[in-house]
Amino acid sequence: MKRPTIADIARRAGVSKGAVSYALNGQPGVSEATRQRIVAIAQEIGFNPNSAARALSGASARAVGLTLSRPARILSIEPFFMGLISGFEAELAARSYALTLQVVATPEQEIDVYRRWWGERRIDGVIVTDLREDDVRIPVLQQLQLPAVVIGGPGDTGKIAQVWSDDAGAITETVRYLVALGHRRIARVGGLPDLLHTQTRTRAFNDVCTALGLNEAVTMPSDYTGEEGGRATRRLLIGADRPTAIIYDNDVMAVAGLAVAQEMGLAVPGDLSIVAWDDSPLCSLVHPPLTALSRDIAEYGAHAARELLAAIDGKQVNNVEAGTAHLTPRGSTAPPR
Amino acid sequence: MKRPTIADIARRAGVSKGAVSYALNGQPGVSEATRQRIVAIAQEIGFNPNSAARALSGASARAVGLTLSRPARILSIEPFFMGLISGFEAELAARSYALTLQVVATPEQEIDVYRRWWGERRIDGVIVTDLREDDVRIPVLQQLQLPAVVIGGPGDTGKIAQVWSDDAGAITETVRYLVALGHRRIARVGGLPDLLHTQTRTRAFNDVCTALGLNEAVTMPSDYTGEEGGRATRRLLIGADRPTAIIYDNDVMAVAGLAVAQEMGLAVPGDLSIVAWDDSPLCSLVHPPLTALSRDIAEYGAHAARELLAAIDGKQVNNVEAGTAHLTPRGSTAPPR
DNA sequence: GAAATTTACTGAACCGGATAAGTTGTGGAG
DNA sequence: CTCCACAACTTATCCGGTTCAGTAAATTTC
Numbered sequence: 001m002k003r004p005t006i007a008d009i010a011r012r013a014g015v016s017k018g019a020v021s022y023a024l025n026g027q028p029g030v031s032e033a034t035r036q037r038i039v040a041i042a043q044e045i046g047f048n049p050n051s052a053a054r055a056l057s058g059a060s061a062r063a064v065g066l067t068l069s070r071p072a073r074i075l076s077i078e079p080f081f082m083g084l085i086s087g088f089e090a091e092l093a094a095r096s097y098a099l100t101l102q103v104v105a106t107p108e109q110e111i112d113v114y115r116r117w118w119g120e121r122r123i124d125g126v127i128v129t130d131l132r133e134d135d136v137r138i139p140v141l142q143q144l145q146l147p148a149v150v151i152g153g154p155g156d157t158g159k160i161a162q163v164w165s166d167d168a169g170a171i172t173e174t175v176r177y178l179v180a181l182g183h184r185r186i187a188r189v190g191g192l193p194d195l196l197h198t199q200t201r202t203r204a205f206n207d208v209c210t211a212l213g214l215n216e217a218v219t220m221p222s223d224y225t226g227e228e229g230g231r232a233t234r235r236l237l238i239g240a241d242r243p244t245a246i247i248y249d250n251d252v253m254a255v256a257g258l259a260v261a262q263e264m265g266l267a268v269p270g271d272l273s274i275v276a277w278d279d280s281p282l283c284s285l286v287h288p289p290l291t292a293l294s295r296d297i298a299e300y301g302a303h304a305a306r307e308l309l310a311a312i313d314g315k316q317v318n319n320v321e322a323g324t325a326h327l328t329p330r331g332s333t334a335p336p337r
Numbered sequence: 338m339k340r341p342t343i344a345d346i347a348r349r350a351g352v353s354k355g356a357v358s359y360a361l362n363g364q365p366g367v368s369e370a371t372r373q374r375i376v377a378i379a380q381e382i383g384f385n386p387n388s389a390a391r392a393l394s395g396a397s398a399r400a401v402g403l404t405l406s407r408p409a410r411i412l413s414i415e416p417f418f419m420g421l422i423s424g425f426e427a428e429l430a431a432r433s434y435a436l437t438l439q440v441v442a443t444p445e446q447e448i449d450v451y452r453r454w455w456g457e458r459r460i461d462g463v464i465v466t467d468l469r470e471d472d473v474r475i476p477v478l479q480q481l482q483l484p485a486v487v488i489g490g491p492g493d494t495g496k497i498a499q500v501w502s503d504d505a506g507a508i509t510e511t512v513r514y515l516v517a518l519g520h521r522r523i524a525r526v527g528g529l530p531d532l533l534h535t536q537t538r539t540r541a542f543n544d545v546c547t548a549l550g551l552n553e554a555v556t557m558p559s560d561y562t563g564e565e566g567g568r569a570t571r572r573l574l575i576g577a578d579r580p581t582a583i584i585y586d587n588d589v590m591a592v593a594g595l596a597v598a599q600e601m602g603l604a605v606p607g608d609l610s611i612v613a614w615d616d617s618p619l620c621s622l623v624h625p626p627l628t629a630l631s632r633d634i635a636e637y638g639a640h641a642a643r644e645l646l647a648a649i650d651g652k653q654v655n656n657v658e659a660g661t662a663h664l665t666p667r668g669s670t671a672p673p674r
Numbered sequence: 675g676a677a678a679t680t681t682a683c684t685g686a687a688c689c690g691g692a693t694a695a696g697t698t699g700t701g702g703a704g
Numbered sequence: 705c706t707c708c709a710c711a712a713c714t715t716a717t718c719c720g721g722t723t724c725a726g727t728a729a730a731t732t733t734c
Contacts, residue, residue, distance in 0.1 A: 056719090
């Protein structure tokens with residue numbers, strides 16, 4: 001089936017291609033009567049402008065790119081990214097931008113994808129997640145002058161906009177809450193250590209523990225997987241002065257930690273309190289339901305999408321903080337026995 | 338930064354645009370020496386063909402579309418879709434096709450998205466999930482002559498290819514296994530009732546229960562969410578002759594069911610055996626780990642992607658079955674007390 | 675009422691590739 | 705030595721929009 005073009009509309013309306021273009025784009029240069037006639041014909045024959053032709057004649061591709069850089073076995077379970085994608089989408093769809101997705105294995109491959117997408121003019125901008133220290137992707141994005149928004153910071157990204165949430169504030173609140181419950185030995189199972197927001201959390205965790213006079217702030221590095229989270233938990237719990245509370249950097253590890261505690265015969269929250277970072281249905285599903293640091297991930301994604309669209313439109317964008325996660329107490333936290 | 342075009346390469350190589358196009362696409366019409374010179378220049382200046390220009394001159398858009406039609410709160414936790422996406426991607430990336438994603442709320446909106454994508458020539462084909470009975474999307478796809486592959490069947494989709502897995506065989510195997518363990522009262526918490534694969538499962542479940550002489554095959558309809566799965570479980574367990582085993586149509590509901598059983602003071606697997614459909618890290622994370630119907634979801638997605646690419650290439654594709662899920666016994670199933 | 679301006683268009687160039695058709699130059703057959 | 709076939713290009717056109725430079729008619733201005 002031949003898809004209709006503006007030439008078809010022009011023929012039926014008895015005007016030139018140019019007039020049709022003006023009419024459909026709300027440009028001046030056609031009378032209101034003609035415009036309505038053209039729009040009606042376009043509607044009737046189900047016209048959609050060929051995105052390739054549009055992109056070729058200088059306009060934008062009306063698409064943005066996102067790479068997912070974690071291995072499939074983590075992605076498949078990590079609710080965070082799906083929430084983020086939903087949030088982007090809501091914002092992008094409203095301005096009829098498409099979202100192009102690619103799964104990558106390494107930062108180098110990710111850079112290649114950006115290079116290719118930009119070179120092909122397939123996208124107008126990208127959303128970058130998991131900012132690292134001295135991130136190799138940043139200079140490439142700057143060199144390409146590819147509009148971008150970075151999620152996870154704050155860090156040094158030059159003129160590239162950032163969207164982040166106040167992780168330091170959230171972890172401080174959490175530790176204070178646990179201390180108020182009576183906990184003195186609080187440990188943490190962290191995310192990937194080279195991610196900037198993991199470092200932010202670790203630093204804030206150490207600071208607040210010192211400030212409150214707690215002995216030592218142990219952070220077990222991990223990788224967001226359930227297996228690693230479980231292993232880290234086991235290592236924390238076999239010591240003589242085991243912690244009475246553990247904060248996990250994501251929900252998956254927290255659920256795994258809960259399973260390990262139960263397997264070792266520890267009561268939750270009686271013997272061990274558990275806090276998950278990033279609330280998700282997962283946290284309410286398990287028994288006991290997990291106390292979690294909630295934030296609106298979809299809104300976080302929507303925020304990033306808005307910033308990116310602004311950057312694409314050439315507006316100068318600044319680093320924005322998109323709200324602090326707040327503690328949602330559930331059944332997994334209580335005073336230690 | 339101006340992105341290089343074939344005209345730039347042509348100038349530097351001292352040949353015409355046409356020669357560059359032939360050289361880069363492996364077409365005959367240039368000598369091997371010239372071809373290598375051109376390829377070297379393209380490499381050096383980091384040339385990527387403008388996808389819009391390419392798509393405009395008759396070639397394909399080198400992109401396929403996927404809509405996600407469940408509400409965000411389910412998508413965010415359902416590991417199935419992420420696994421599927423990973424699988425597509427592996428296959429698409431290998432042939433440098435892009436994946437365009439859109440979250441939709443209703444089948445009607447989904448149809449609109451297909452119409453727009455196809456009209457805009459943004460994509461070459463789509464992957465359709467969650468086939469229903471008399472699915473409204475199928476006639477639209479046929480009318481548009483939009484290459485497509487349907488996941489979840491088998492059903493009547495005319496010439497549109499389908500990829501499905503043998504759900505009937507899997508559920509039969511599961512029921513036989515539970516009966517072999519000594520269970521006589523087996524219930525099921527199903528997925529959305531209007532999905533075709535849910536109906537296939539329900540029918541097979543009823544059939545095998547009848548064949549094995551079990552009293553009644555109760556299927557509680559649900560919607561894949563943890564909340565609904567938990568509610569359905571509670572309803573099943575409050576009866577006098579409560580089931581000793583429950584099969585869940587996805588992992589999220591199974592985890593929720595486990596929590597409900599524990600909350601009601603029932604031992605798993607002592608008082609209640611649990612089987613989850615679709616294995617995921619989630620199933621191994623909880624305590625006890627859940628017996629699950631495992632299948633390689635990523636491979637399932639890769640299979641669908643291959644079929645779609647074949648359909649785009651104009652090859653006649655047939656309905657293919659992509660393997661049966663097999664039972665992975667873990668700690669959540671045992672003989673009833 | 676003639677000149678100046680505005681309105682409502684048309685025609686053509688352009689974006690960056692793909693490709694059909696035309697143009698050389700070379701080597702081999704006859 | 706000529707003719708032909710073929711390789712190795714060049715030239716020109718096309719894809720479907722956007723946009724700029726024209727143009728004729730209508731309207732305003734003094």
